[in-house]
Amino acid sequence: MAQPTENKYLGKAIRSKEGPRHVSGRGQFTDDFTLPGMLHGIVVRSPYPHARIVDVDARKALELPGVVGVVTPEVVKQRTRPFKPGRYAAGLKTPIPEYATAIDRVRYLGEPIAMLAAESRSIAEDALELITVEYDPLPTVVDPWEAMESSAPLLFEELGSNVAWTGAVSYGDVEEAFESADQVVREKLKIHRYSSTPLETLACLASFDAVSHRLDVWCNGQNPEVVYDALGEALSLENYRVVIPDIGGGFGQKIHLIRKYIVLTSLMALHTGRPVKWIEDRSEHMLAAGQSCGMEFEVEAAVQKDGTVLGLSVKEVDDVGGSVSTLTIHFTNKLNNLFSTYKVKNLRLEGRAVVTNKCPVVPNRGIGKPSMCFIWERMMDRIAEALGMSPPEVRSVNLIQPEEFPYQAPNGNVYGSGDYPELFRRALKNIEYEKVKSEQEKAREKGRYVGVGVVVGLEPGGRNAARDMAIFPDAKEMPGAGGVEGATLKLERNGTITLVLGGPSCGQFHETTTAQVVAEVLGVSPEQIHVVSSWDSGISPWGVSSSNTGNNFHLFDIGAVHGAALQLREKVLKLASHVLETSAEELTIEEGIVSSKQSSDKSLTFKWLGRVAYGNQSYIPQDLEAGLQTTYYYKFPTPEPFLLPDKQGRVRAQFTFSAAAHAAVVEVDVETGRVHILRYVIVSDNGTILNPGVVDGQIYGSVAHGISAALGEGFVYDSQGQLLTLTLTDCSKPSTMEVPEVEIEHYQVPSPFSVLGQKAAGEGAAIPSPAAIASAIEDALQPFEVKARELPLSPEVIWGLLNR
Secondary structure, three states: OOOOOOOOOOOOOOOOOOOHHHHOOOOOOOOOOOOOOEEEEEEEOOOOOOOEEEEOOOOHHHHOOOEEEEEHHHHHHOOOOOOOOOOOOOOOOOOOOOOOOOOOOEEOOOOEEEEEOOOOHHHHHHHHOOOOOOOOOOOOOOHHHHOOOOOOOOOOHHHOOOEEEEEEEEOHHHHHHHHHOEEEEEEEEOOOOOOOOOOOOOEEEEEOOOOOEEEEEEEEEOHHHHHHHHHHHOOOOOOOOEEEOOOOEEEEEEEEHHHHHHHHHHHHHHOOOOEEEOOOOOOHHHHHHOOOOOEEEEEEEOOOOOOEEEEEEEEEEEEOOOOOOOOOOOHHHOOOOOOOOOOEEEEEEEEEEEEEOOOOOOOOOOOOOHHHHHHHHHHHHHHHHHHHOOOHHHHHEEEEOOHOOOOOOOOOOOOOOOHHHHHHHHHHHHHOOOHHHHHHHHHHHOOOOEEEEEEEEEEEEEEEEEEEEEOOOOOOOOOOOOOOOEEEEOOOOOOOEEEEEOOOOOOOOOHHHHHHHHHHHOOHHHHHHEEEEEEOOOOOOOOOOOOOOOOHHHHHHHHEEEEEEEEEHHHHHHHHHHHHOOOOHEEEEEEEEEEEEOOOOOEHHHHHHHHHHHHHHHOOOOOOOOOEEEEEEEOOOHHHOOOOOOOOOOOOOEEEEEEEEEEEEEEOOOOOOOOEEEEEEEEEEEEEOOOHHHHHHHHHHHHHHHHHHHOOOOOEEOOOOOOOEEEOOOOOOOOOOOOOOOOEEEEOOOOOOOOOOEEEOOHHHHHHHHHHHHHHHHHHHHOOOOOOOEOOOOOOHHHHHOOO
16 A cells, blocks of 8 residues: 555545636536537427337427427337346346337336437427327336236236346355354345436537547536446447536446437437537426436344344345346445445345336435445344343444454455454444433433434445345346556646546536546646546546446546656656766655755746657657656456356455444424434544545535435336325425434544545445435334335335324
């Protein structure tokens, strides 16, 4: 680990580089771009959750002045190819062709059917009413258990069942663990469909040049690889470019389903010969942009009398909605934190992915990992109850101890560093656990029901692209392995530094943090560094990890930037040492000036070196290329063991592991079911913190997501597949009134696996927070014997539990 002993910029909350641009309205988002002759697209969506498409008639719409083109399912099928099954559909036994629109059948409310393009958005909206679609409505099924019945209507007749995938992973000797257990603790748990709400909805602008046969696309996709590959697969193009400018929030919403709309918008540009912009409105986003997966679990824990957990068995049912493209996404992501922070040796996870007439599932902050944490933490409370122990006692017995690091989990993950017992102890102390418990009975006597919950969670970071092969060993095409990410650095003629990143940003202050790393290594001020804010497939040095997903930034982007900065520093010193006629080891860099350690008279500015590097060959040594620019591609340096899954399915799903203990104190109004959070405490290990302001911002945002999901935010469908929570009000999005003040303590244990000791921070607080809230609510309502088995714990749900 190459961490400087004294840092001038790293570890400090410096002035934001991108903040002033955004708060002054100078950000460049997809909707800010306008091209000559640009049309405005609008999507025709299904009003039925399940129906055959009999006919699409756009003749009246095309007669309206200002309407230029309509792309129907027939055009889509004729002019495009279906997407290749991605990593999350590799388990399909029968291929299911998926296009940018529904072709002959719609399977969820709001599924795209066609696109219309007009001279203005208002004309397009008027013309939309003139398109006639004839449907043959089909029976719907929205409950996954009903969908699994043999009499249920089939969404994909080719599969012969609505159970589109089944699979399992098993580690250790689970049967032996249960046979030798003193007791088996059982529980059924459930997590609902919820989502995030990025300020910017899905957006795309496409332009095709018929002369050069080149397609240019601007969009706000989080994962460039998904967008880039989708365009090549669906449109059979080779000459195309993707640009991703500023993104107004992602959280997973802009990874998978967005490819449909990008291909559809691009097809419209090809169809009309003019640039086309499509901007999703908020209702469309709530209806069909994707939701997290509804999941149900049957859990059994094999335990000893002292609280030691010998093994865990989980049977999972995932409601994946009306698409097969993300069948296993919530199952496979549980491999990342499958064993959480506990030293349990035996675990079996069985899964079924069930298609229903609901919106397809997409990643949502922490995807799969909040539910795995929810399973572990709810079971720790159940085990404590069954054994007559306190919840902290049971957790303490099972936590991985600091002397066990680096710790290899049974499924292949390697935790580089940590002190989970200390995180837990500090959280108990900070929340004043014993004081809350001692005052609990007095509060109940006064009609106040106060409870406390303290949980621990793991936050993985840096995704291994080969992870999914652990459950798809027979897949014909490997999606990749490990991680590759690049960064380009250039010392300009004027002495400033330009940095081009390999991945896009969704507003997480990547420009600020990467500038700090470069400034620290090169010995310049962050103010001298310009970070290019947009991503460009033709310019950005990207790889399989160039994705604003999976907590990749801290490992791959920072690793690439750090490597590029070291290489550029070496070039600068080599050029300067040649000019100053001294060795590079005798030189130092500070504030953009290269100076001799021996003589202050010997110094060169970056500006002088920039002019020489690009304009005066007489100063450049023969063995140094002209210019001061470098591109560095980072790959994880210690991927073994289990870079690729072995025969037992062991794989390093992700490469670094943060952890945090969350503690919540809540008060429940038993008359209304309303929950008030009195205190919320987090003790977090994110390794070496590069910018505390950025890390705290990520924690605040992610804990708000988790608390909101726990207390009521979510999507509700009726039995006919109609979405009842279409507005922000219906969906119970949180405000500052619902999100408490969060008390954060950092306990840094540097990672031995990253260049600066840093660990992930983007998803962390969204992972344990639902479990912490559930634990606290259950503790508050202990006199009523209420069990928090399901999320959300909305006032209506709690009131129902109290009055059942």
